[in-house]
Amino acid sequence: MSGNNTTMEKIVALCKRRGFVFQSSEIYGGIGGFWDYGPLGVELKRNIKEAWWRDMVSGHDDTTAPAGAPAAYSMVGLDTSIIMHPQVWRASGHYDLFSDKFVDCKTCKARFRADHIHDSACPRKPSKRPGEHDDCELTEPREFNLMFKTFIGALIDPNAEAYLRPETAQGIFVNFKNVLSTARVKVPFGIAQIGKSFRNEITPRNFIFRSREFEQMEIEFFCSPEDSQDWYSYWRDKRVAWYVSLGLKSEKLQLREHSPDERSHYSCGTADIEYAFPFLEEGEFGELEGVSHRSDFDLRSHMEGKLIREGDELVVERNEHGQPVHPGSGKDLSYFDDRTQTKYIPHVIEPSAGADRTMLAFLCEAYDEDAIPDEKGVKQERVVLRLHPRLAPIKVAVFPLVKKDGQPEFAAEIYRDLKKRWNVFYDQKGSIGKRYRRQDESGTPFCVTVDHQTIEDGTVTLRDRDTTQQERVKASDLTRIVEERLNI
RNA sequence: GCGGGCAUAGCUCAGUGGUAGAGCAUCAGCUUCCCAAGCUGGGGGUCGCGGGUUCGAAUCCCGCUGCCCGCUCCA
Numbered sequence: 001m002s003g004n005n006t007t008m009e010k011i012v013a014l015c016k017r018r019g020f021v022f023q024s025s026e027i028y029g030g031i032g033g034f035w036d037y038g039p040l041g042v043e044l045k046r047n048i049k050e051a052w053w054r055d056m057v058s059g060h061d062d063t064t065a066p067a068g069a070p071a072a073y074s075m076v077g078l079d080t081s082i083i084m085h086p087q088v089w090r091a092s093g094h095y096d097l098f099s100d101k102f103v104d105c106k107t108c109k110a111r112f113r114a115d116h117i118h119d120s121a122c123p124r125k126p127s128k129r130p131g132e133h134d135d136c137e138l139t140e141p142r143e144f145n146l147m148f149k150t151f152i153g154a155l156i157d158p159n160a161e162a163y164l165r166p167e168t169a170q171g172i173f174v175n176f177k178n179v180l181s182t183a184r185v186k187v188p189f190g191i192a193q194i195g196k197s198f199r200n201e202i203t204p205r206n207f208i209f210r211s212r213e214f215e216q217m218e219i220e221f222f223c224s225p226e227d228s229q230d231w232y233s234y235w236r237d238k239r240v241a242w243y244v245s246l247g248l249k250s251e252k253l254q255l256r257e258h259s260p261d262e263r264s265h266y267s268c269g270t271a272d273i274e275y276a277f278p279f280l281e282e283g284e285f286g287e288l289e290g291v292s293h294r295s296d297f298d299l300r301s302h303m304e305g306k307l308i309r310e311g312d313e314l315v316v317e318r319n320e321h322g323q324p325v326h327p328g329s330g331k332d333l334s335y336f337d338d339r340t341q342t343k344y345i346p347h348v349i350e351p352s353a354g355a356d357r358t359m360l361a362f363l364c365e366a367y368d369e370d371a372i373p374d375e376k377g378v379k380q381e382r383v384v385l386r387l388h389p390r391l392a393p394i395k396v397a398v399f400p401l402v403k404k405d406g407q408p409e410f411a412a413e414i415y416r417d418l419k420k421r422w423n424v425f426y427d428q429k430g431s432i433g434k435r436y437r438r439q440d441e442s443g444t445p446f447c448v449t450v451d452h453q454t455i456e457d458g459t460v461t462l463r464d465r466d467t468t469q470q471e472r473v474k475a476s477d478l479t480r481i482v483e484e485r486l487n488i
Numbered sequence: 489g490c491g492g493g494c495a496u497a498g499c500u501c502a503g504u505g506g507u508a509g510a511g512c513a514u515c516a517g518c519u520u521c522c523c524a525a526g527c528u529g530g531g532g533g534u535c536g537c538g539g540g541u542u543c544g545a546a547u548c549c550c551g552c553u554g555c556c557c558g559c560u561c562c563a
Contacts, residue, residue: 008556016498017499023555026554029537029553030555032553093563146562166563167563199563201561202561203489203562210562287562374523380524380525382523401521402519402520404520430524432522433522434523434524434525436522436524437524463522463523
């Protein structure tokens with residue numbers, strides 16, 4: 001349903017106008033790559049996260065295999081700390097991967113990795129290396145670190161360096177044994193987590209699509225190596241279906257399987273769930289979620305140390321003395337399977353979603369402009385957010401048609417009654433048409449209006465956001481009717 | 489990080505060296521009308537931030553920050 005003329009400017013303007021998203025620290029001039037969620041935005045984002053948690057974790061049936069699943073499985077949750085032991089990031093590979101030294105050439109504006117400068121070519125004279133041409137003006141090697149650095153303890157001590165997590169996943173892996181020994185789960189099972197992550201992006205851009213502080217919704221699903229490919233397929237399809245179920249129905253949503261050479265060195269299968277955001281070129285898509293088959297890479301890393309690929313195998317990276325460059329914990333994270341009487345390191349399927357990106361996609365998909373007739377029958381343009389009822393920040397708005405004859409009192413009573421169940425908004429300011437429009441822009445599925453007839457027979461009008469059609473229902477039936485219509 | 493463009497009220501913008509403006513939005517009152525833009529009145533801006541030139545700067549100059557576009561980057 002989303003209009004073709006949905007533009008990023010319109011989305012950003014709506015987000016600010018209606019209080020979905022503000023620039024962080026705006027009164028001080030703003031700070032790049034950080035965003036604040038306003039009164040409606042926080043409700044929308046919470047609804048997304050709660051839908052995810054409900055659908056993936058708390059509402060999951062451990063006792064039967066869902067359609068398409070190889071077997072029944074358990075799901076549990078975690079909420080781990082943002083700052084972890086620095087060794088976590090060394091063993092996981094993030095430390096080496098996320099920090100690099102770069103040299104810039106001030107003349108030709110090119111950038112080279114400091115450790116690759118000897119096999120790089122000068123862009124102005126490819127036969128020479130950077131720095132060898134007379135005009136070259138190279139900077140000293142400068143460190144780029146995509147991980148936010150901080151210090152543990154009040155004293156600024158280089159030995160107490162720590163990092164804000166660049167992903168939530170590692171908190172799950174390092175707790176694998178804790179969960180196994182306390183939650184009475186057996187492989188296959190999944191651990192879910194929602195939380196903030198931080199990356200010092202070089203170029204944060206495109207509104208909340210790429211920011212330096214963002215929120216992830218991640219599942220690490222542990223299974224035996226034998227059926228890992230089946231589980232990979234299961235999660236890939238299940239996650240796409242989730243987006244569709246909440247309204248991403250258009251051709252703008254796609255699943256894209258990575259080619260083997262595109263995958264990370266540890267992965268034996270990766271698919272991106274992508275959305276054609278308005279800021280992208282025609283035919284381009286932006287990642288909402290990556291579903292990755294990570295084999296036993298993560299658990300092995302935290303056992304043995306940082307792994308690198310050597311031929312077809314992953315081996316511990318060692319220094320000249322044969323010691324691991326970044327040692328693991330040394331703890332045994334393998335699993336003993338009672339049924340098969342075998343011991344193995346579980347393989348991991350990781351569906352990793354960005355909550356902020358998902359919210360942006362839902363907003364883009366829901367944004368629509370149509371025309372409805374005004375009091376004189378002339379078509380007037382209308383902006384409406386056709387959000388799925390589960391995601392709508394406000395479920396029902398209640399209005400008195402006029403501010404007299406007991407209508408505000410009657411409406412307030414309905415408001416208080418519905419408020420027991422849902423987030424409901426009361427408004428008596430401005431013309432009735434204007435109040436409908438405000439709710440249309442906020443994505444509110446239903447408006448209830450108290451009018452003259454209400455005082456006589458206790459009926460109200462119930463207006464549908466998408467059709468603008470009204471029907472007259474008993475005020476006493478509202479909770480039941482709204483519950484049916486919301487279907488949540 | 490590099491190059492280009494932009495920055496005045498919540499929004500869209502006018503104002504090019506001489507007391508900061510309009511429309512919309514918002515708020516109060518009137519109107520009581522079922523799909524925005526009726527009437528009256530009110531509030532709201534150290535003109536992104538800092539420095540400089542000038543008797544005087546939103547306006548000219550320099551630096552910074554933010555946003556947009558293109559590179560770069562995107563585990």
